[in-house]
Amino acid sequence: MINNVLIEMRDITKTFPGVVALDHAQLTLRKGEIHALMGENGAGKSTIIKCLTGVYERDSGEVHMEGVEGNIYNHSTMDAQNIGIATVYQEVNLCPNLSVAENLFIGREPKTKLGTVDWKTMNRKARKIMDDLDIPIDVTKTLDNYSLAIQQMIAIARAVDMDCRVLILDEPTSSLDDNEVEKLFKLMTDLKNKGVGILFVTHFLEQVYAVCDRITVMRNGTFVGDYSVQELPRVKLVAAMLGKDFDDLAAIKAEGHSSFSDEVVVEAEELSHKGTIKPFNFKIHKGEVVGVTGLLGSGRSEMVRCIYGADKPTGGKLSMHGKELKAKAPIDSIRAGMGYLPDDRKADGCIGELSVRENIILALQARNGVFKRIPIKEQNRIADEFIKMLQIKTASRETPINQLSGGNQQKVILARWLCTHPDFLILDEPTRGIDIGTKTEFQKLVLEFAKQGMSVIFISSEIEEMIRTCTRMCVMRDGQKVGEISSEEGAMTQQAVMGAIAGGEK
């Protein structure tokens, strides 16, 4: 036996109707280490964590924890908390209607001598916690006043403050910026030095190599291996996750950007939306892939929402195929041949209770109108076609979409737009939170569509990804389009793009 083992999970099996989510998986976490849990979407990372924290109950297998007798069965998050396992999930699990302080302390509020909630102490303690993290906010205000990133930090602060021995962070960094990630890493290192075992799930390879000590790799619900960071360089890690030799990204580059015709598909003149985006000009040709880049909040999403009509433009002119388009609502844009994959797939895209098939068919049906129902046979054909084409991992086309992993949900939403055969497709952060293998596939797909004559706007936080796929990039800063970089002059390099985003000063 290895020393210092804090948690040992062995032979964990968990099945959902039609899917084996975990097949004899295992996980070992030691004291005072940061342990990365890696795998593609749908590899079972979240499932094994939820089996540990009591959100799911495992079908079989053993869980042991140092200092706790016997085989542990957590029936609820409360049970897990009681033995010192605290968790921060990818989605912020806090109550938007309560104050920041309450969110930090609910379920374990400080009490006065009479046993009532001691608001003064609670607010004071909360203020101290947030100050320690260098996040100066008003803790008495309700949570929904703050950005997602701050909410995520509050969730982490809550977990940390509970004197946990095991801290599980399930993709906590996907909504944080670099500065906040750094704060988080500092916090994690502090905890590690205090002997806390940290389980860290992330898709960012750099982050793994920046803070982690050990890596457990999972694939398709099974355990692949437990390695120390030193013995597993990036290439090997990716290979282990994918289970095959890594389909090199360079292959895409070699293919090059597809050529496009001179036919203008969408043109915006002085289009603007009051309060979010200043007037901008934009033009996209048939078969062209254009990137929109800029920092989070620079107006990237707002720009495409304005073109799509999700936010009704307050000024300017938008034309499609040379004809002026007066979109009052997204449905007009859909009818004109646009498609839009929003960045917040949870809130704007997926309808969780509906099946994969229904989610795919949604936009097509909406375009045709309610009264021209698509025959079920046709629906099945379309659904099957896209499940195959995009390699969506689902038990069947009738599986509710919320049983799918994040990356696969994203593919379903993509299929929704593809089946309407749009002339113009907007992809807002289509690759966020999905693993590197799927990302590559996504990029290939985008180029494939462009070749077939579709015009695509592609937004991503990863500049490299955009350089590989786009022919042109629009640079946004502070709600304004500040420039365009074209690949033709060979000017589209990471430095050039970063420079443009930063405003040429850095």
Next chain:
Amino acid sequence: MNKKVLDRLNGNTLLLVITICLFFFMYIIGCIVYSGKGFTHLQTFLNLLITNAGLICVASGMTCVMLCGGIDISVGSLVAMDCMILAYGMGKQNLPCIPLILMILVIGLIFGAVQGFLIGYMKIQPFIITMAGMFFARGMTAVICTDQISITDTTNKLFYTWANFKIQLPAFLGYINKKGKLQVPFIRISVIIALLVVAATFFLLKYTKFGRSLYAVGGNQTSAAMMGLDTRKIKMKAYILSSFLCSIGGICYCLNTMSGSVQQASGFEMDAIASSVIGGTLLTGGVGNVIGSFFGVMITGTITTLVNTNGKLLSSWANIATAALLCFFIILQSVFAYVKNRSK
């Protein structure tokens, strides 16, 4: 107003302030328009409390349930059943009133526990379960007795004394009537009970772990569970509380009407919901306050009083006014939510 005060006032607090202001505004309008008809007398205001004591208790319970995202439409029937048990027990069976009151409270607890168990643990829609509870309680009322039974001096001396007991306020608040006699304003026991219920509920919601858990569950049930709260137990407790406060409300109601009949308190549940909504409680849960609900009751009560004082208007105008107010408040809530989202 400086910025800090405005900042504090955003959204939900502002709704409460609007409710309270609206109440006083309506009341002052009443005082001006109907000054000749005794609207300015303190007693008119106190009568508002006396008539609505039962509803105040019921609305307090309703607020708790609505805060955790639920609804309880069984309360009206439960009030009717409580009144019938009291009237039948005292009027027909000559039972003493104290055991009967205790019995009603216990019935409230059990009634709430059953509904709460089915909603919390069996995860059935609260609307369906409490609708079943509504039919059950109304049916049981008829099973006990289909007649209208009055409680009088002869049926139960003690209960009669309680009902007619006047708690007099200091004499200087009174006025001299036309006959030159000093009229001292008074309230009844039921008012004291109702105010205690509001105070207790306020305390419970603000200063106890259970109270805060209600807000958490109403805000986001999944998150509440993830943060280690036992959402099933919290929901069950909420329904127990609602039915219990409803039973107390039933006693207050009976002290006021001194009778029991099958059709009594019909539509009471809707009055309670309307009062909570006017008081700023969101139907989706997580936002609201019992003080708001109290003023919600007072506002609907004032509307009724205004219509009655006028004398010429059909009493149904009170319903129409309530409907208009409900729309007003719901639109207001949406506007606030919209503004909040835009400003983010």
